Amino acid sequence: MTSDMTGDMTGDIADGQWRRVHPLSPLLRMWAVLVGIVAVIAAQQAETLGRLRDLLEESPLPTGLVVVAVLVAIPVVFLIGWVVSLPWWRAVGYRIDGEEIAVRRGVVSRQLRTARFDRVQAVDLVEPLAPRLFRLAGVKVETAGGSGSSVAVEYLPRQDAEDLRSHLLTLVHGAPGQTDHGDDLSHTGQTDLRSDWRKPNGSAVVPMIPITRSLVAAALSGATVLVVVGTAVALATPAGLAVLLPVLAGAVPWVWGVLNTSWRFTATQDGDVLGITFGLTERRRQSIPRTRVHAVEVSQPVAWRLLGWWKVRVDVAGYGAESGSGGSTTTVLPVGDLSLALHVLETLTPLDGRAIAAVAHPEGRARDGSPTAHTYLSPRSARWVSPVDRTRQGTTLVSDPDGSGQLTAVVSHQGLFRRAVSVISPAHIQELSYRLGPVQNMLGLAGVRFDLVPGPVSMAGRDLTTADAVDLVTRLRARRLPEPETHAVRPE
Incomplete structure (x- = not known):
């Protein structure tokens, strides 16, 4: 393969030379748009297409000949589209030097995007459906x-x-490692406050999730229940489709998201990097440095309690909320049994199995707790503001068992129907907010919100006595904070 096409991947790729992508790239990047245009035209010209069908039925031409003509026309149209897209292909290229990767594209309106290696959070391999066919x-x-x-x-x-992903990971983090599934991952080369509690390396964190489990999990999602209720209402009332269509419009994407993010999902660990592979229509292989995993949440939707299934989500520094992360997932266990969820929780948090069973078990804390933990619970008066979840919610501070009193983890329980437990290292709490509303003030209650990096996990000390809320804030304000990251200045 020459540099005119996609570049010689066996040579020095970081030579600062522009390399081209595959010639089909512009066409494949627009295929969804083209399909949408065809669908809109077909919908608007339904009457014309119907008359054309009638003419073909009345035509003396054999049906087989018409089918052959259509089959020949499809590749001809594809070829014409490819020829038209060639100017856009020639304008697309990427370049790698010692500091950054740059991508350019555009014929009429030109665009140049760059990413410095000292700002890179992750390098993912993405395989959408149409490109995967080629x-x-x-x-x-x-x-x-x-x-x-x-x-x-x-x-x-x-x-x-x-090869490009492996090379970029090398430039960003160092020499890449190899997992049992062939994922090219790398060590982050970073240190933080968790360096003294990292668990031994293991190959498989989450074995490949069975397809049947993904299908059942999607079927038992909250959106599915909404669809069933909406269908019943549509059939029982004159509203009919006026009720059902909006329900389907909101529920179907949700169910599809649950299915797509769990389809053939697997997670492996290599050094300090968690490698995740998943996807039905778009296969994605992403790497998450464990040093960037902040909060971890184990939760159980109500319908999943019938089968004892749980899911694990994380806040990843730099990823933001999942809806804005460009397809990258913050779910590290889409669906699994309790033992697997506990294994993931132990892998990604400062707590070992014994501490999890005592203070961070998803089904509830152990009655005897832990001598190195202090738990803040909602008092009886909180039943007026939290009548359902009062007995389930609580915040626990876990200290180092060596007697130093240094905090190692913060644990938050919540939810009676949707049960959830969240764990975070105190150093990863960005800010603390003491909250006192008018009703809480009358009841002698207060709350403490933990401001975390953007992501799906939220934590707080809910409906505590004012004394407990002040004590919680005071103890967390004394937490040890991580050293600010510094980047070496690259020579010109």
Whole structure:
């Protein structure tokens, strides 16, 4: 393969030379738009298409000949589209030097996006459905710039894309490692306050989730219940489709998201990097440095209690909320039994199995607790503001068992119907907010909100006595904070 096409991946890729993507890339990047245009035209011209069908039925031409003509027309149209897209292909390219990766595209309106290696959060391999049919894949570089700051190389032959991802991980983190599934991951080379409690390396954190489990989990999601209720209402009332269509419009994407993020999901650990592979229509292989995993939540939707299934989500520094992370997931266990959820919780938090059983078990804290933990519970007067969850919610501070009194973890329980437990290292709490509303003030209650990095996990000390809330804030304000990250200045 020459540099005119996708570049020589076996040579020095960081030579600062522009390389081109695969010639089909512009067409494949627009295929969804083209399909949408065809669908809209077909819907608007339904009457014309109906008359055309009638003419074909009345035509003396054999049906087989018409079918052959249609089959021949499809590749001809595809070829014409490819020829038209060639100017856009020639304008697309990527370049790697010692400091950054740059991607350019555009014919009329030109665009240049760059990502400095010292700002890269993750390097993912992405395989959407259409490119996968041609054995092509993309490489997406997530940066710390927030939503819309990612840089994508789309598309390359799959092996070239894997080589590019491996090379970028080497430039960002160091020499890549190899997992049992062939994922090219790397050590982060970073240290933080968790360096003294990291668990031994293991290959498989989450074995591949069975397809049947993914299907059942999607069927038992809250959106499915909404669809069933909406259907019953639509059938029992004159509203009919006026009720059902909005319900389907909101529920179907949700169910699809549950299914897509758990389809053939697997998670492996190599050094300090968690490698995740998942996806039905779009296969994605992403790497999450464990040093960037802040809060971990184990939760159980109500319908899943019938089967004893749980899910685990995390807050990842630099990823933001899942809806704005460009397809990257913050779910590290889409659906699994309790033992698997506990294994993931132990892998990603400062707590070992014994501490989890005592103070952070998803089904509730142990009655005897732990001598190195202090738990804040909602008093009886909180039943007026939290009548359902009062007996389930609580916040626990876990100290180092060596007697130093240094906090090692903060645990938050919540939910009677949707049960959840969240764990975070105190150093990863960004800010603390003492909250006292008018009703809480009358009842002698207060709350403490933990401000975390953007993500799906939220934590708080809910409906505590004012004395407990003040004590919780005071103890957490004395927590040890991580050293600010510094980046070496690169020579010019």
